[in-house]
Amino acid sequence: MVARSLAQAPFRLWTFNGGLRLASHKAESTWAAVTHAALPKRLILPLQQHIGSAAKVIVAAGERVRKGQLLAKADGYISAGLHAPSSGTVAALREHPIAHPSGFSASCVILETDGLEEWCELPPPLADYLAVTPAELRQRVRDAGIVGLGGACFPSAVKLNPDPSVRIDLLILNGAECEPYITCDDMLMRERARQIIGGLLIMRHALQVKAAIIGIEDNKPEAYAALVRALAEYGMEVEGISIRTVPTLYPAGGEKQLLRVLTGCEVPSQGIPAEIGMVCHNVGTAAAVFDAVMEGRPLISRYVTITGDGVRNPRVLDVLIGTPISELIEQCGGYNREVKRLLMGGPMMGFALQSDEVPVAKGTNCILATGGLETEPAPVMPCIRCGACMDVCPANLLPQQLYWHARSKEFDRLQDYHLFDCIECGCCAVVCPSHIPLIQYYRFAKTEIWAQQREKQKADLARRRHEFHLERIEREKQEKAAKLRQKKAALQETFTAEDPRKAVIAAAVARATAKQADAKLVTTADAARERDT
Amino acid sequence: MRRVLYALIPGIGAQFWWFGWGVLFSIGIASVVALAAEAAVLAIRDKSLKLYLGDCSALVTAWLLAAALPALAPWWLTAVGVAFAIIVAKHLYGGLGYNPFNPAMVGYVVLLISFPLEMSTWPALQHGLGFLDTAQLVFTGQLPAGVTLDAVTGATPLDAVKTQLSLGKSMAEITSGSLFGLLGGRGWEWVSLAYLAGGLWLVYTRVAAWRIPAAMLSSIVLLAGIFYALDPQAQPSPWFHLFSVSSIYGAFFIATDPVSASTTPRGRLLYGAGIGVLTYIIRSLGGYPDGVAFAVLLMNITAPTIDYYTQPRVFGARRG
Secondary structure, three states: OHHHHHHHOOOOOOOOOOOEOOOOOOHHHOOOOOEEOOOOOEEEEEOOOOOOOOOEEOOOOOOEEOEOOEEEEOOOOOOOOEEOOOOEEEEEEEEEEOOOOOOOEEEEEEEEEOOOOOEOOOOOOOOOHHHOOHHHHHHHHHHOOOEOOOOOOOEHHHHOOOOOOOOOOEEEEEEOOOOOOOOHHHHHHHHOHHHHHHHHHHHHHHHOOOEEEEEEEOOOHHHHHHHHHHHHHOOHHHOOEEEEEEOOOEOOOOHHHHHHHHHOOOOOOOOOHHHHOEEEEEHHHHHHHHHHHHHOOOOOEEEEEEEOOOEOOOEEEEEEOOOEHHHHHHHOOOEOOOOOEEEEOOOOOOEEOOOOOOEOOOOOOEEEEEOOOOOOOOOOOOOOOOOHHHHHOOOOOOHHHHHHHHHOOOHHHHHHOOHHHOOOOOHHHHHOOOOOOHHHHHHHHHHHHHHHHHHHHHHHHHHHHHHHHHHHHHHHHHHHHHHHHHHHHHHHHHHHHHOHHHHHHHHHHHHHHHHHHHHHHHHHHHHHHHHHO | OHHHHHHHHHHHHHHHHHHOOHHHHHHHHHHHHHHHHHHHHHHHHOOOHHHHHHOOHHHHHHHHHHHHOOOOOOHHHHHHHHHHHHHHHHHOOOOOOOOOOOHHHHHHHHHHHHOHHHHHOOEOOOOOOOHHHHHHHHHHOOOOOOOOHHHHEOOOHHHHHHHHHHOOOOHHHHHOOOOEOOOOEOOHHHHHHHHHHHHHHHHHOOOOOOHHHHHHHHHHHHHHHHHHHHOOOOOOOHHHHHHOOOHHHHHHHHOOOOOOOOOOHHHHHHHHHHHHHHHHHHHHHOOOOOOHHHHHHHHHHHHHHHHHHOOOOOOOOOOO
């Protein structure tokens, strides 16, 4: 309710604590229109590109597949399927290095492309989406393997299906793209604004909400203009949708921060937007939903920014999922001689890649090759508790205290200081005068705490099993004893039933004792009477 | 931390103007001893000299302590205080960032307890000793011929107020004396104003957290104001408390040491206010001439607890 009235209220923006004004470095990669990246010989498709359980392979090595064909199906509710980005032959199902901070390998489908780009039969377009039920729309989104393209990769169909106990009033489309260097959403909004608005309309219907806001940072005027134009081209159906620019202040594109700036509401600590009646999707996700519903096209490609001073011609490419990063770098003129580091994601929240042989995944928004301009990291000095980190923390945390306790591994204290409210935006580490890599400490602590909790769960389970075991032994013992008793009783019964004389004797004995007792009662009563008189 | 040194320059300049060359000797001696002690401990601890000497933290401690010492302090007094501050109060607790107590104030209190006579011998205003005479006094303890110690030393305004109040004089009589100026002690008020200028610059450049000095000075003014209003003849005025003694210096330069202070926004207010209250109590009731050093050390102990209980409301947490 609050959310709906806010969406219609006159233009007002709110703020969050701290944040940073960073050099945007966006112009480097937005000079050229987006083109399709060349078709690679091999596509590497990890089965786990999303939050939830990994997809289950349904093709075999050696099988020929067509473009758009399902290779692996969603396994469970929170999962997403995987489709063939191009036609070709499944070369192998095996481990391959994936984009991961630790350089892990994971199960992948390796697809040898044949260059024919032969499409499989796609599901029919649902052009009149308003005539389709929300459940059907969600199923279509699910079948298309769509996940949140802003980076978190949460299965979108799940986010379009909020808990029936909460009422969703407002849909927010995140086009803020606040992190430096990353421009894929910017270019997507410029070039596919119509699809984004279309996707937004479909999502609105799927969620059964009226009000929607698209939030864009004010350093993307072309994208803003393109969206405004696209909105105007739609008719009456876009009523309730507004497009708003927000000040460029990292991390204004963080989901919680954007919601705060646009509506003044705060997503509860460690909660989700649905708890305050809102749902937030990325603009890229909206475009993917449009493709899935209006064209039946599954999610097999995305916009990726290839940038940084370590690559010759930075730009944004439309890339098939599974394309090795090395091929993209090549198409951007190759590395500069000074290239030092390769990051997936932006400079603030991205992570260093060990190899450029890893593939683009659904959540890959940016490949950042840093070169000569990156200075040597300054030496780390002790924390002097100056509090500069606290002043910029958008989550209102005390990074200096978190650091202190993370260093000494006081995990209980860390939770007292709300470690799990940290969004790992990296502002604290940027302003730290002692150049402490704070986020690394927080990630380490979080991982340790998760590991401890898993250990505890395991121990609890083992303990419960043991207790159950003891209980069962005890119960069996008692059951045995009870059975024995029953048997005995039954035996006795049969014995008495067999011998009627015994019953007669027993009855006689009982009568005799009763008589005696009566006599006794009379004599005692007489005695009492004599004593009274 | 270099900026703290810059911010100290006006105050030290004013002290030099009123108290002569001894101020600069103390600063010089303290700097040399601090750097030597820091370098020695760093070498023992196998740390990078370039990095840790380059951060100027040892010099800051040295200057903060030297500026708080009587201007004609003998060289060994300065040296002992600074060495204790750097070696014991700072490095034995783990070095930069790990010391629970403000090193300069630990050094100051050690001297105050061990050498009360030297620590309470303040030079008179503009005592007229030249560069060489001062050097002789500081390094050998010898006064030039024909000059007595009494001629170059004098009571501090706070001492004067304390002794004369105990003799039954009223505040009006006391402050009409030659020791007193417009706001507080003559000379001292200018020193305080110079430190105020440097301190405000530190706050403006966000080197120092504004909440600590603001809370400390307001609590002193508030307390002093209440008691002054009750009995103006027997209680020094709030502005005397502010400008005669170490309040401003302590508020902007001592209490704001981030390592040993509270670090949360509300915590800093509490911490500063605590120092102000303790300073006022020790100054008014205690046996020591001034209370800032003790107040700071006492509040240092409370900082971790204050921090724990004054966490800001986390984003998305329920209000209230």
